[in-house]
Amino acid sequence: MKKNSYKGLASLTVILGIVLLWNVLKPEEEVDFSADIKPIINKHCIACHGGVKKNGGFSLLFEEEALGDTESGKPAIIPGNASGSELIRLLKVDDPELRMPYKKNKLSSGEINLLTKWIDQGAKWGRHWAYTLPDKVEVPTINAEAGFSLEPASDFLKNNIDHFVWARLEDKALEPNPPAEKNLIARRLALDIAGLPPTTDFLDRFENGQLGYEAYVDSLLAQKTYGEKWASWWLDLARYADSKGYEKDMGRSIWKYRDWVIDAFNKDLSYDQFTIEQLAGDLLPQPDTDQLIATAFHRNTMNNDEGGTDDEEYRVATVIDRVNTTFEVWQSTAIGCVQCHGHPYDPFKQEEYYNLMAFFNNSRDEDTPSESPLLKFYTPEQQEKVNQVVTWVTKNGNKELASRYNDFLQFTEPVYKSHFFKNFVNSVYDDHAAVNFWDNGNCIIENAYTNEADFVYLNYRSHYDGTKVTIREKNADGPILAEFTINKSKGNTTSQFPIKKKDAQTDLYIETQNNSVKKEVTVLSVYWVAFLNGIPGQGRPEWNSINSMFVEALNAKVETTPIMAENPNYMRRTTQVFDRGSWLAKTDTVYPDTPKSLNAWNPNWSKDRLGLAKWIVDKKNPLTARTLVNRVWHQIFGRGLVSTIEDIGSQSDAPSHPALLDWLSLRLMNEHNWSVKALIKEIVMSGTYRQSSESSPNMYQIDPENEFYARGPRIRLSAEQIRDQALAVSGLLSNKMYGPGVMPPQPEGVWQTVYNGSKWVESKGEDRYRRGVYTYLKRTSPYPSFLTFDAGSREVCMIRRTVTNTPLQALVTLNDPVYLEASYQLAKNTAVSNDIDQSISQAYTRAIHASIEAPTLKALKELYEISLDEFSENPEATKLLLHLENEPSPELSALTIVANAIMNLDEFLTKA
């Protein structure tokens, strides 16, 4: 025994000796930082010597820190001199108290060798692959002789994507599957592109060859349903919902943004423009209405109306969410970590987080219940008057004034909301973002810029007549700037009062008198105050009517959508670093800037959201195109080329096909001009995509995640798709587009929110059968069956819907009245009198888009017979099941049960 182990040890030593000798003698290869060194650092060192902890004053995150002096006063790494480097010495020490990694196992000799070699070769710092993008990627050529026989190759090699995939398959000695059957690929394409199964006609034309593969793809991409399908995906990223979130979770009218996304996909708005408009549409020169609506992307943040919450705290939370979401959506980077400390492993510094925050910290929204700024949608008659006002101001005033009038009419900013009020005497800051004044009340509007205006505008509410309001400069003793009387109002009202011209930024003292009421009774609630020069051309005969049109427009009841609007300079906020991420502990002041480890800033860009958006879609940005390519690929294949679709960076998984990811990204930017449709088309035109998804236990063992693409994708459909498909195949689906969220039937008592009177009011008519993308989404209580099928509540950006497989899902498709109604309609539409086989086959084909196979028909027919017996014996059950039917029959009941079974088949729920 002992002898044997000696023997073993001896032979091990020999092997080790050979290995070491080989290492010494073999030609010196250049050690690659990203491939060889960074993984060792990330695995063993970064936790204590990274962005969070820098023990011993040593960090391996940035080159300058790694090569710089440590606490000992000396550097730990001396390039070119491994034996003199403290780092290597400490890796080799025997004393576990001194050795690194501290109190962990010693690094393997292979790892130590690599580090030694790397330092001896000069400790060259490399950039991680994620943060550099090559200029060009060669498409691999296929060597027809090696690898596979030519036959599968000709079926498989449809476009350049397949060349990259082929190379990897060859490495793994895998053969691709043959192409999927026509009906299956037709269904797969329709679900992937338009989110719905193909209509019978359309499928027929494809199957009988009238429509070629490419023509079929093109016509799917041209359908309006394409925009709805891809909007569903984008809206998860945009955290779009129809309510504000948090405790009260009141409704929010922001559906025009959802419609904008659908249209943007349908008209194939290039992804760079799509990005710019959403992040900074308001900052474009003379933005049109659509470009303003697009900025609602960042108004999908939550708004906290809970009593007693600090609006500034939640405004800051919103800004933080915008920074994090922007980086999650466009850069596959969880920048949120950097809020409290340097990034633990990616090359981002804490200050850089606040540089980014400075881009977003200067918008007008302030977590008020009104959600101002709101873009107003006037009726045509109202718009006519608005146009007259703007035309008048343009003609009689100047361009600058006209633009201010235009903004004020479009979204009523800039205004001083109650946040600017302080020093309350007989007045109080009310929880609904108003200031309530009692008799003899006063307070200060802090540091207001009256802008040489000759009119002050007040948005207020009052239950009493005769409240005298005085506005003075600075304080109670300051000169009077305005005096006026406010009477009882109908709800919130905006009124115009003359004010003395003043070009200064100063505190304003505002005071109320009304002795007709008791003490502590609110005589006036002020929501905001604004200053604006009067309409020019005063004295001309039309002036009065133009002026009243203006005030009328300010008070018009209109549809609105929250949008982004930038602060004017006199309201600009400073941005400071938060110590350990706490918004109350503000430290150094910072200015807008982008992380140094990414693409350089172009000095021509403005240092605002617009500049940031341009930086994101700059062709030098290494992450934007890759992120999009990776996520579109994930939508189609169920797995990203980088499988961690949330994260492309130093902790992410390595790409399965790095060259393909880069090739597609470059092609998207340089050849497809950021066309998302072109990207999708390129992917689905590939032989990789067209493969059959059939497999064997053996294949699953070799490639459980289909990382090598020796078979086509097979994924369970999304929450919306499952419902849409059931409605589509049963003929119930409405093709109505756009508009406010709809409320299809859901079980009673699902909505139970605190302090919120809103109710789920079941939609009528075709609105009950709209696509899932139009279903009203209340954040604290989303449509229940969607939640069960892994849709989110859209409170924050959701990049991946983790696909689960649960009994509750079975209960939805078996028992939810939506699926029962669809089953009944499907049965009714496909029933053929006196031919059960034919009826079942038709129902199956209509739903699954395949002809029925014998064992399936047998199983369904058995179910039919059992059902028929039951319903024949029990006419009451027939009536109950077919409560929507005028002439309920046992036959139709039995076929309904069969149709419901079909809608629960794996084939139905899955894209194969």
Added chain:
Amino acid sequence: MKKDILERLIQEKLNREVQAKTRRHFIKNCTQGIGGLALSSIFMGCDPLGKPSPKKQIAFSERDLNPLATLAPHYNPKVKSVIYLHMAGAPSQLEMFDFKPKLHKLHGQDCPQSLLEGKKFAFIKGTPKLMGPQAEFVQEGESGNWVSNFLPHFKKVVDEVAFLKAVHTDQFNHGPAQLFMHTGSARLGRPSIGAWATYGLGSVNQNLPGFVVLTSGGHAPDAGKSVWGSGFLPSVYQGVQCRSKGDPVLYIKDPKGVSRDLKKSTIDAINTINKEEYVKYADPEILARINQYEMAYRMQIAVPEVMDINSEPEHIKQMYGVEPGKESFANNCLLARKLVEDGVRFVQLFDWGWDTHGNIREGSIDLGLRNKCGEIDRPITALILDLKQRGLLDETLIVWGGEFGRTPMQENRGNKKMQYKGRDHHGDAFTMWMAGGGVKGGASHGKTDDIGFSGIEGQVSVHDVHATIMHLLGFNHEQFTFEFQGRHFRLTDVEGEIIKEILA
């Protein structure tokens, strides 16, 4: 043919017990969950703890087919189930458990400025007045712990309970504070305690959801469904709300006109065809689906059964004070017992209506709070006694608390005297308690100052409470992580210490 397929299925299942095939997140956590695991751990099977052991191979395989299959935690657990009683709105510790005679003496005096400086309150403005306890206190049980006369029944179980008198939170608005209390973060997106527990342990009873939520008081909690959400964990681990009105679980009832037998035949037909599908595609998701459909059928029987309190004997119903057919906290307590008895891992009760500002009668400290206490006193006492008499208390953890506490000052919303007596939100010091397996009954840990404003001894944070719950379930809270967006997340974030003082 059918036999043939089934044999293949069984063979396939056996194969799977030695091979790793699972969804991405499991593998990910398996190989990277706890740093430094060898790549070969892929073949060790996946459990969320990333701890390779031969036993886990089987667990892994079962998890693949059934995400709620049971798994062993890090070390021997003290309890199998948790019943968490949350009083949404935040109950006043000063009228229930934290007796402050000195505050009584200071009643009506201005609150010292030193306490107000740099503090933020939800509604209190200017200088509020101190308000003495609005209940009377007595020492109860062998422990001699204080309980107020708002809770006359509770004295029977006071020696079963370990009090935490100086819990603190940094949130003072309901929504964020509830989120913090249940997910360890005031911002959205993190999994709730129940989701973590079910993810880590699975569920014993496969016919019932592993994580059940019951609400009473007429409203869902302020923070919405996120307080029982699964955050970045797979949605299968989120709490399932069971309701006393309507279907106990959404869509659990068969459609009208469909009998149980017919449902069985339907599922049989579906599964027969799905087995054919599996032969063609070999996708393990199909096997999982077959499993889920069978489970759904069993769940349809098991859920209504466990949710039916009428089947309980009369004396038990009386003991809890249930009101059949209504949505009440008492009913929910009895249901909680039935659920843990049937092997449900985590039962979460929310009772709404504890926000006693004094702005309305129901929300007043003297009248409203007394009523709310009346609604929970008997049921909670019954729950503890009932679990005990069934020998279940030793393997169940009961946690009681709100999202924060209330101020020793009387609220003066809008800087006015209010119509009723009330207290504002206060997170600096409040009371929670735990009872059951592994908990030292009769203990009282932590002290507040003379007026109950701040903790002065044994202060514990929300993270500490979480660490303790995890500990009792058998987890090292620092090692129980889930990788998401490149970071290892845990319930206790980067904090949390086990509160050893209340452990048996």
